[in-house]
Amino acid sequence: MFVKLGDISFHSLDKWVLGYVIIGATLLLNHFKIQLPPEGNSLSMDSAVYLACIFVFNLEITLTVLLYSSLIYFCYQRSTPWWAHFFNFSLYTIMMTGAYYTYIYLGGVTGEIEPSNLLSYAGALTVYFIINVLLISTYFFVLGRTSLLDALKGFLKGTIESYISTLLLSIILGFMLQAEPFFGLFLFLVISILLSFTFKQHFNLYQEVSNKANIDHLTGLKNHGYFKELLSETLDEVKRNKTSLSLAMIDIDDFKKYNDGNGHLQGDHLLTFFGSLLEKECSPKDYIVARYGGEEFVILMPDTTVSEASSFIDCLRKKVNDTYFEGVELLPYGCLSFSAGIMEWNSEIHTASEFLSHADQAMYYAKAQGKNNTHIYGNEIGTIDIDQPMEEMEQQLKLFLARDIYTYRHSKRVFRYAVEFGKQLDLNDYEKKVLMLGALIHDIGKLEVPRDIINKKGKLTSDEWEMVKKHVTWGRDIVAASKKYEDILPLVELHHERYDGKGYPYGLIGEEIPKLARILCVVDSFDAMTTERPYQKTKSYYEAMEELQACAGTQFDPFYVEAFIDYFTGKNESDDIREYQDSKSSSSSINETKV
Known part of the structure; x- marks a missing residue:
């Protein structure tokens, strides 16, 4: 063969x-x-x-x-x-x-x-x-x-x-x-x-x-940690593809009263039932549902605008109201209900934590309005009372008096600039308040920097400089401890980002940096350049403005550079700017504002 x-x-x-x-x-x-x-x-x-x-x-x-x-x-x-x-x-x-x-x-x-x-x-x-x-x-x-x-x-x-x-x-x-x-x-x-x-x-x-x-063992939904991973991955994809993405943070109303009246075991049954209901309603739309913690749930809605998300969540809220579960008669509304905050991603949101934070704030606002409703994150949520936070932050700021008198005075001057400059900008009242508070407390993270580095007279080593750079993330952690100051977080964490993407801590570029953080970067750098520090010579006001202009488009947002120069020159019309140049020529400015 x-x-x-x-x-x-x-x-x-x-x-x-x-x-x-x-x-x-x-x-x-x-x-x-x-x-x-x-x-x-x-x-x-x-x-x-x-x-x-x-x-x-x-x-x-x-x-x-x-x-x-x-x-x-x-x-x-x-x-x-x-x-x-x-x-x-x-x-x-x-x-x-x-x-x-x-x-x-x-x-x-x-x-x-x-x-x-x-x-x-x-x-x-x-x-x-x-x-x-x-x-x-x-x-x-x-x-x-x-x-x-x-x-x-x-x-x-x-x-x-x-x-x-x-x-x-x-x-x-x-x-x-x-x-x-x-x-x-x-x-x-x-x-x-x-x-x-x-x-x-x-x-x-x-x-x-x-x-x-x-997986959350009680409800069978995705758990907190895994959801945050999915959210970060989804945000990266949305940024690449320029698609819409909305997020809803949901909190069962009066859950503690239900637990107290029916027992914790029955409360667990309610959480399981509520999670199943959310999963059933969200599955046809391929929305991602997770238990965020306690009685809080989150829904991630890809390819969904904020208006579409609001409509969906409101219909879901009505369905929950109409769905009976044993023991809800004890609740104030006599039915199962929830409050929800909704947030749509935009270019000024750079991290998953910030995205979640805004949705969380909107949810708390919804609860403050009487519960059993939904609220979209926006300017109307800005209800910060400027007086009480200012007093609290002034107390925090005084901690610098014993550690670093320069940072204390620098923060006070930046605050003053922010108040005056903010009046010249097209900002709403809430944005002005956030800018003022952020300017006052933006360097709070330097409380965590070792004192010997803070007060060092010579040039910082590379390791010491890396330590100083961490003050933005440490400051974020300090401010994040209180939910009522969460809107200030981007200013504290991102005021050293550069317009060309060479800043820290994330290397954000252009309008990826939140607007108020871009404004604060200009104000903060101007004051640092024009006040005494041991690392390099102080610039006169005139030189500092030239430096801002020279770095517009690289370190700074060019629009706010021009706006700040217009504000400052107008403010000092009666002063001899050249006199500042002569009188301050022997001073030195802070190392971290090198351009």
Whole structure:
């Protein structure tokens, strides 16, 4: 009998059977795949067969085995789209071609497995692996399932070991094909299938543990931590694609009264029931629901404007009102109700925490208006009474008197500039208040900077400068301790961001930086340049204004630079600015305002 498999002629039944047994082995191994991240990706141990064919036979035999296997697989796996079959065939062809020529280039010889060819084997697998990772990652990226970087990270995490196992198995199979082809191939199949089951169980166990870590055990919804991760990922996607995104923060009204009247166990039942109701209503729209903590829930609404979100949440609120649950008769409204705050993402929101904070503020405003209603975050929510916060912050600021008299006086001057400059800008009353409070307290984080660094007379080292830069995040943490000051957080945290993206702590660019933080950056830098510090010479008012102009568009927002110069020159019309230049020429300004 004469049968030709590729370019290899089989003149005996044993050789004929061996060729088609190899094809059958690839089909069997292709059925028992190893699950790999990201979700939907898998590794088939048929790769070990193909690599063994490259090492023992040649590229023609290997591609012939692939072709026959692909055609048979296409015939019985008709549920898979034809293009997916073609993609897989093309992918394997490219990987095996690359691996073969790498093997030959590195001195490998087909026909026998030799220890001296170890470098060639490793090189072939490396190319095989790199091609696979790059092409599959690109595939997931094109489908829009994940970013290219995330896809690459997913593949590299936990897959390298699998590919090393594939190489070792291919070498073992090569030895078996040389020694006892049929028995060796049988043993290889058994071992490979068992490994596939083991890997699959391991992956399923990992997924199960991961899901438990991400799920709230009481309601079955996503938990606080996992939701924040999803929110950050969604925000990155929204920023890239410029799509709409809304967020609702929901709090069950008078939940403590329900617990006190019905018991905590019944309260848990209510939370579970409420979570199920939210999930049921949000699923058709692919909204993400999570339990944020206690009786608070959050709903993330991709591709949804704030008006659409408000309409949906209000309809949901009405449905909740009309849905009976045992024990709600004790509540003030006599029914189950919630208060909700709604926020739509915009370019001035730079972190997930800020996004959540605004929705949270809107929710508390809704509760303050009598509960059982929804409220959209906006200017009308600004109800800060300027007098009481000012007194409280003045007390905080006085802590600087003992540590750093300069920062105390600097903050007072920046506050004065903010009050006067804010009157010249097109700001509403609430924005003016926020700017004033932010200016007064913007350097509060320097309370956490070691005193020896704060009071150092010489130039700061790079490590000391990194420590000083942390004052913005420390200040954010101090101010965030009180919810009523959350609107001031961007000013405290972001007043050292630069218009060109070279600032800190996040490197935001242009209008990614909130408007009030851009204004404060100009005012803060102007005062720092024109007052005495030990690190560099003080500039006169005239020089400082020239510096602002020179750095407009790089360090500063050019619009607010011009507005500030107009304000300041108008304010000092009767003064001789040149006199300040002469009188202050020997002073020095703060290190952190270097341009």
